Amino acid sequence: MGEPWQEWTVDDAAGWVRAPHAGDDKYSRGVLGMITGSPDYPGAAVLGVDAATRTGVGMVRYIGPRGVRAAVLLRRPETVTVSGRVQAWLIGSGIDPGRRSFMLQGDLQHALASRVPVVLDAGALDLVGTHTAPTVITPHARELANLLVTREVEVTVAEVRADPGGWADRAARELGVAVLLKGAVTHIADPDGDRYTVTADTHWLASAGTGDVLGGILGALVATHHEELALNAEVLTRLAATAAWIHSEAARRASAAVDGGPVAALDIAEAVPQVIGGLLQR
Numbered sequence: 001m002g003e004p005w006q007e008w009t010v011d012d013a014a015g016w017v018r019a020p021h022a023g024d025d026k027y028s029r030g031v032l033g034m035i036t037g038s039p040d041y042p043g044a045a046v047l048g049v050d051a052a053t054r055t056g057v058g059m060v061r062y063i064g065p066r067g068v069r070a071a072v073l074l075r076r077p078e079t080v081t082v083s084g085r086v087q088a089w090l091i092g093s094g095i096d097p098g099r100r101s102f103m104l105q106g107d108l109q110h111a112l113a114s115r116v117p118v119v120l121d122a123g124a125l126d127l128v129g130t131h132t133a134p135t136v137i138t139p140h141a142r143e144l145a146n147l148l149v150t151r152e153v154e155v156t157v158a159e160v161r162a163d164p165g166g167w168a169d170r171a172a173r174e175l176g177v178a179v180l181l182k183g184a185v186t187h188i189a190d191p192d193g194d195r196y197t198v199t200a201d202t203h204w205l206a207s208a209g210t211g212d213v214l215g216g217i218l219g220a221l222v223a224t225h226h227e228e229l230a231l232n233a234e235v236l237t238r239l240a241a242t243a244a245w246i247h248s249e250a251a252r253r254a255s256a257a258v259d260g261g262p263v264a265a266l267d268i269a270e271a272v273p274q275v276i277g278g279l280l281q282r
């Protein structure tokens with residue numbers, strides 16, 4: 001038996017955000033490398049880069065096809081689109097695993113050989129287990145069921161939806177990585193038995209691209225905590241829970257700003273700095 005599930009609170013989240021200090025520069029704060037988006041899904045890259053930038057990372061290095069780079073730069077001109085050293089990778093949002101170009105395969109191999117912590121999302125979930133760096137995966141129920149089936153664990157989407165905690169936990173043990181299973185209640189588990197939940201405050205979150213925003217928030221938190229992660233890889237689950245909490249709270253604030261009305265993915269990214277400001281004041 002692992003630990004009981006613990007709902008991640010505002011005070012828990014406040015322990016995992018930090019403001020830069022006088023001695024910092026963009027590199028010491030952490031650089032997030034992102035291999036996301038594709039000609040079919042350029043928006044996923046734009047959403048993830050915007051969310052990561054607004055979470056307060058030192059630099060985002062975006063690696064992707066020319067047209068997607070242009071879209072990213074139009075929204076976030078501070079993004080650097082040349083390769084270089086990074087402290088963490090976010091890989092897979094908006095990538096079709098069945099349509100990886102030769103160039104993309106090379107970029108993926110290079111990223112996964114670099115041994116810095118990795119967030120694997122959407123079209124990169126199949127890469128779990130191909131590298132040794134600390135890893136957190138961010139599937140929704142269908143993606144988790146598909147991934148487990150490829151690893152010879154018989155499970156259906158309906159079964160994952162009926163027992164998300166049990167399957168997040170099982171996946172963490174089977175795959176040997178931290179798992180953030182998305183849903184109205186997000187379950188975060190790791191192979192050592194850490195288990196956290198984040199219960200979404202608003203169901204407006206159930207719309208296209210909000211998962212890409214969550215990936216950006218998490219990637220930024222992982223990059224900015226690279227020093228702690230180098231000492232203790234278990235920190236990944238706490239960063240994942242914090243990312244889910246910030247995401248939920250940003251959606252709540254964005255909806256509250258329109259009297260409880262609908263929010264779209266970019267609205268959530270735009271609310272992130274205020275959420276982080278509030279956490280820093282605690």
Ligand SMILES: NC(=O)C1=CN([C@@H]2O[C@H](COP(=O)(O)OP(=O)(O)OC[C@H]3O[C@@H](n4cnc5c(N)ncnc54)[C@H](OP(=O)(O)O)[C@@H]3O)[C@@H](O)[C@H]2O)[C@@H](O)CC1
Pocket residue numbers: 040041042043044045092093094095096122123142143208209210211212
């Ligand atoms: N702006 C962007 O760039 C965005 C990019 N995104 C990126 O897209 C990629 C794919 O992610 P995803 O989670 O959407 O796809 P996936 O897990 O393959 O599920 C497909 C399943 O859905 C079902 N289905 C489809 N239509 C349906 C319908 N009308 N009503 C009911 N069911 C329907 C379909 O069922 P079928 O039609 O086969 O019966 C199939 O089972 C991923 O890389 C992500 O990052 C997204 O974040 C969005 C914003």
Ligand SMILES: Nc1ncnc2c1ncn2[C@@H]1O[C@H](COP(=O)(O)OP(=O)(O)O)[C@@H](O)[C@H]1O
Pocket residue numbers: 140182183184185186200202203204205206207208209210211212213214247
């Ligand atoms: N019914 C719901 N209520 C609240 N949050 C939800 C609900 N359904 C999904 N979410 C959240 O919305 C996000 C959807 O992410 P994802 O499924 O990856 O979508 P996309 O691929 O379109 O970005 C996740 O953060 C998930 O936890």
